[in-house]
Amino acid sequence: MISVSHILEKLKRDGFYVVENVIPENEVDAVRQAIVAAQARKHAESEAALAATRARGHRVGAEGVASLRQVINETQVFTPYLASRKMMDVIDxxxxxxxxxxxxxxxxxxxxNERGYWHADWPYNATNASHIPSPYPDALLHLSSIWMLTAFNEKNGGTFLVPGSHRWLxxxxxxxxxxVDQDAPYPSEMQVKGAAGSVLIYDSRLWHAxxxxxxxQPRVALIVRYAPWWLNLNPSHIGKPEHEMMVVETGGKNYESMPLQKEVYDGLPEDVKPLYRHWIEQ
Ligand SMILES: O=C(O)CCC(=O)C(=O)O
Known part of the structure; x- marks a missing residue:
């Protein structure tokens, strides 16, 4: 049994850690299939949104990578794992x-699919209309996670990251x-590996691509981020005044998402509801 303090130490030193077996091995296939089906139902809509952002001159996504924002509105198959103790002990x-x-x-x-560019996640990605200006304070303010619904390895595009880069300014x-060429290999880069059902957690400042x-075969993953209550998420929430002011009115791009549908929220496991209570469709 890996202790929370060990994981915190790894996050502090390396900027990332792979939590194993968050989704049990015998359940992960069903989760992956539901995610792939959900994305397929919304593929045209999702591609149109990316194309509209690109038409405004912004770089977003990577060729050959299909995506769906707020996939939880389309399928809730993964929600029983979102607040699992393996994750929440670290987040708490x-x-x-x-x-x-x-x-x-x-x-x-x-x-x-094409290789992406080196970046850190919101609110540290300066291509976003809302971002913390560098130099960054040396503190973990946002935790990103990538849920491996297929095993990640070097062949199928396990995420590139630069260990230790979360403490760079x-x-x-x-x-x-x-x-630094944002599109080129970085000397100390590595690729994340893990069995299906594992979750890569990382300080959102960590350089990755x-x-x-x-x-x-397609490589399938969920992108889930966890924030402390005091981090203002409104600039990334479509419909909120900060999003309107900082993203829409400036013609900028941003990490952004739509609210959770009320009936989706109502059906969530009780331990997951508090994680979404701030962002429900009115
Ligand atoms: O899918 C990956 O390997 C990386 C995803 C990514 O760059 C991101 O979520 O910011």
Whole structure:
């Protein structure tokens, strides 16, 4: 049994950790199939949203990667695991009570997808209209996670990351770092590996990039982020005044998502509801 303090130490030192067996091995196939089906139902809509952002001159996503924002509105098959103790023990230790989910998306990296650019996640990605300006304070303010619904390995595009980069004062997402090419391999990069059902957790400042899937099967994952109650998520929430002011009125791009549908919220497991109570469709 791995202790929470061991995981916290790894997060502090390396910036990431792989939590194993969050979704049991015999349940993960059903979760993956439901996610793939949900994304397929919304594929055209999702691609249209990405195309509209690109038409405004912004770089978003990677070619060959299908996605769906707020996939929880389309399927709730994964929700029994979102507040599992393996995750919440770490989140509670980092943020205290009242943590909130800030993102529930899915990605499907099809064979041959393009490599993505080095970035850190919201609110540290300066290509986003709302972001914390660098130099960043040296504190973990947002926890990102990538849920492996297929095993991740070097062949199928296990996420690229740069261990230790979460403590650097900037990242190359918006360019502007003279000595770093945001599209090129970084000398100390590595790829994440793990069995299906594992969850990569990382400090949202950690430099990471989409890797190319060189296998013949899609690589499927959920993207879930956890925030402390005091981190203002409104700039990334469509319909909130901060989103309107900082993203819509500036013509910028942002990490953004729509609220949880009321009936979806009502049907969530009781221990998951507090994670979404801040963001329900009115
Ligand atoms: O799917 C991956 O491997 C990386 C996803 C990613 O870059 C992100 O969620 O910011």
């Amino acid at each position: 230790a980092l943020f205290g009570p009242y943590a909130r989910v800030s993102c529930t998306d899915c990605v499907i990296n099809y064979p041959g 900037d990242n190359p997402a918006a360019g502007g770092m003279d000595d 989409v890797a190319s899937n060189q296998s013949d």
